[in-house]
Amino acid sequence: MDGGSADNxxxxxxxxxxxxxxxxxPVKCKGIEYKWSSERDEGQADAIEKGFAYAKGDIGVWLNSDDIFYSDNTLETVAMYFEKEDINLLIGNGIIIDxxxxxxxxxxxxxxxxKELVFLDYHILQPSAFLKIQFLKNNPFDKRLNYTFDADFFIRLILSGVKYKKVSDTFSCFRLYPETKTISSMYKRVKESMIIERKVTNSRLLLCASWIYKYFSVVIRVKYGKSYLLRFLYPYINKLFYRLIVGTWGRK
Incomplete structure (x- = not known):
């Protein structure tokens, strides 16, 4: 799905x-079928929904243009898990590439x-998450969100009680470099995350703690990412904020 790009x-x-x-x-996927479209849309979430409207089969996943599957056997491995397990969502690991x-x-x-998915800097890697296609078609994205709609989508599924399995297999390679949306728009992601958090709590203390943590995290990664000391301390700071959030959860 292409949003009417003006490039090549x-x-x-x-x-x-x-x-x-x-x-x-030399495509190694058996029985490949494809359909493509280039037209204006309401953003990435809208384009993905249009793509899944065309999709066939039982299992779905979406790859952004910069991301790739980890190996030629990835889809075969995923299919095996769904055949053996009574699950609707399969979550694997990924590799970050430049x-x-x-x-x-x-x-x-x-x-x-x-709690980590909602309030902390922790997320399911979208190209390594495979889902029964009906869940993708029947759970629309929140189109108010441009940078965090995928995080919001998985959080809603987890909170709804969807049957999932977490495995140690590596399913995708996620491309990350300065020009990608993920890094260049970190501060906007933090603002959008507040919309997600307000869906699950009205605790001002909890929201404030999460806001401080996320902005602090962005500052460390963007401005001081090369500092060995800060990288060493970051996991401990992460645990401190998590305990604060767990301690304040449930307060009004």
């Missing part, structure tokens, strides 16, 4: 469309704690 995105799409039609692109595709770090979802 459509030319690139057509290039690979022709390669697929001519059988010259603009050139070189590994720069790991993203591990060690546990699913909705």
């Amino acid at each position: 995105s459509v030319d690139i799409i057509k290039k690979y469309e022709n390669l697929l039609k001519e059988g010259k692109w 603009k050139q595709g070189c590994k720069t770090g790991n993203h591990k979802t060690d546990r699913i704690d909705f």
Whole structure:
């Protein structure tokens, strides 16, 4: 799904469309079907919803243009889990890569704690989360959100009691570099996260604690990310704020 790009995105799409039609692109996915569209939309969330309206099959996931699956066997592994387990959501780990595709770090979802998902700098890696397609089609994104609609989506699913499984498999490579939306708009993400938090609590103390934590986290990563001391202290600061949030949870 392309939002009517003015660059050469459509030319690139057509290039690979022709390669697929001519059988010259060695696609390793069995029975691949595709459909593409280039038209104006209301943002990324709207474009993804339009894409899933076209989708076939039982399991869904969405990849942004910078992200890739970890290996040729990823989809086969995912399908195996859904065949063996009574689940609607499968959550795996991911690798962080730079603009050139070189590994720069790991993203591990060690546990699913909705307090961390809502109030702390902790999230499910979207390209490593696979879901039964009906949940993707029947749970619309909050289109007020431009940077955190995926986080809000998974939080709502977890709070609704969706059956999920967390596995240690690596499913995707998530591209992160200065020009990506994730880094360049960190402060806007913090503001949007307040919308998500107000959906689950009206505690001013809790909201204030979370706001302080998230802005502090952004300052550390953006301005002092290369400082060894701050990187060393960050996990301990993280635990301190988490205890504060757990302690204030439930207060009005």
